[in-house]
Every structure is written in structure tokens, then in C-alpha cells.
Amino acid sequence: MIDFLTRIGVARPVVQAGMGGGIAGPDLAAAVSDAGGLGTLGMTGPRALSAHLAEVRRRTDRPVAINLLLPFVRRGHAAPAAEADVVVTFWGRPTRFSDKPWIHQAGSVGEARAARESGADAVIVQGVEAGGHVRGTTRALELLDQVRAALPAGFPLLLAGGIADAADVADALGAGAVAAVCGTRFLMSAESGASPGYKQRLVEGSDTRLTELFGVGWPGTHRVLPNAATERWLRKDPRGPRSVRVANRVTRPMMARGPDALQAWAVTHQSVRLPFYIPAPPAHDLPDRVLETSPLYAGETVERIHDLPAAASIVHALAGGD
């Protein structure tokens, strides 16, 4: 039987997580794919995503994936889903968007089972250690065992959450994963679109918070570095004030459809005093003041990572220096 990585044409068992909000653009995805891993473009609007794919194609002829966050998919995303080599979906009812190999990220046995039943070709098992939006409550290797027991033998599983070095990748493969998926490790790379101030916080950061504070337009749980907003609003309840969580749910349909320009404006005008925060991380040249009111997404591995190397060298190091 042909194994999953061979089927998708990827040489090294290292997948860079799709990170939206301008973090995982063509620079990062092309560098990872060209180094033999699977680079993944973070979600944007359909036309921008097709343009990002074209940009990656100019830089490498190796396979590249796109990420689709299911609550925000529009009809036009069918085009980039058909142009990409692999489609990775997350958050919501598992859905296929093209005939390309499809991987769904799951945070529980139930979600993994639903993905397979919906026709996914593979599942990413996401542990609670993960950075960014976190679906489940179980640690990665434990959840991998549970999912493996629940799904048919041989169904391809990838592991996400807590993977920062070659030993972590070896543990994931030893536990039966076909590849390791890394977000935080690639967020902390030269090519990621995180703003310079955000990168500096990541290099210096250690502990993280699991909260629902940054949920306007997209309620959910996310792992972040502390900043002024978390320190002010998570004192009583680590999830965030109840009123904020209710407001996040109520505003979801409005903000999810809101024009990108409105959301971009809102990101730069948020205040520590007013706990309504868009779930967009500080990217590119956003000013340092947004660091106190934006989600500084980071996984638990931020404690062990203190550098910002080139993505290609990260791929080689994760794969054991081969």
C-alpha cells in the first residue's frame, strides 16, 4: 500500500500548519515545501489565495497545501482548493472542496471520526498544547492513541501540538503518526508574517494562556502569550468574562461577513479597556501598540524556542538533520 506522504509527494514528515491573518503566506509555504516538507498557505479570500498559490508555484515545483477555516469558506474558495495539491480544513463540519487530497484537523475522537466518515483522506490530531485556535482538551500523544484505536488500522493520522524539535517528531512518528504538524515552530521563523514586535514577544515568551477572550466574529478557545488584554480580563475567569463570550457568539454572523477593511480598521483601534477583540494576530508592519490588544497566538513549545531561523533549516532540523 502506498503511504500517505508518498501519495501527496512530500519527502519529509514535516507539515507547516496553515496560519491565517497573514502569518503563513507564500514566503513561508514556499520555503517549507521547497525544503521537502509540506508548506501550507494560511486562509485569505479566494482571489488572494489563488494569487498566493501562483506565487508559491513560481518559487518551487514541490507540493503545497492551502488551509480553509470552515466557518469562513465562500463559494469562490472552490477555485484555490482545486489549484492546491492538498487541502487542509479546520473548525466545523468536515467538508470536501475539491478532488485533491483532503486533511481535516480534529481535536477529539468524535471530530476525527466525523472527518473520516465525510471522506477525508487523513486527519490531523490536534493536542491541547497547540498554539492558535485549539479544538480539544486532550494532550496530543494521548489523543493520537485514542483516535488510532477508534479509526480503522492504516488510516493516516498526523499529529499537531507541542512539536518543536526532532525528538518530538520522532515521538509522533513512533506513536504512529505519518507526519508532524508544526505551527509555533514555523511562526517563529524568518519567513513568517508575524510582526517584528510579535516575533520578539515569542522569542522572550514562556508561559501561555488558554482563553476565549479574542473571539469577536469567531468564538472559540485559543492559546496565546499573555499581554495587557489577557492580564486585565482573565483575572477572574481564564476563559474571559461571560458577557464577552456571549457578545462574541452574538456578533459572529456579522463579523464573519464583515468587509476585510472594517476588520483591519478594528484591529488597530482596539483598547485594553474594552474587551472586544478580533481574533487576528499582529502581522507584518502593524504597530507595536496592537501587541497589547491582539491575540499573540503561541503554543506551549514557545517556552523551548528562542530563535527565528530560516524555515528550510527548521524543516531539516525537525526531520533529524537529514
Ligand SMILES: Cc1cc2nc3c(=O)[nH]c(=O)nc-3n(C[C@H](O)[C@H](O)[C@H](O)COP(=O)(O)O)c2cc1C
Ligand atoms: C499563529 C497561529 C495561527 C494559527 N492559525 C491557524 C489557522 O488559520 N488555521 C488552522 O487550521 N490552524 C491554525 N493554527 C493551529 C495549527 O493548525 C496547529 O494546530 C498548531 O499550531 C499546532 O500546535 P503548535 O503551535 O504547538 O505547533 C494556528 C496556530 C498558530 C500558532
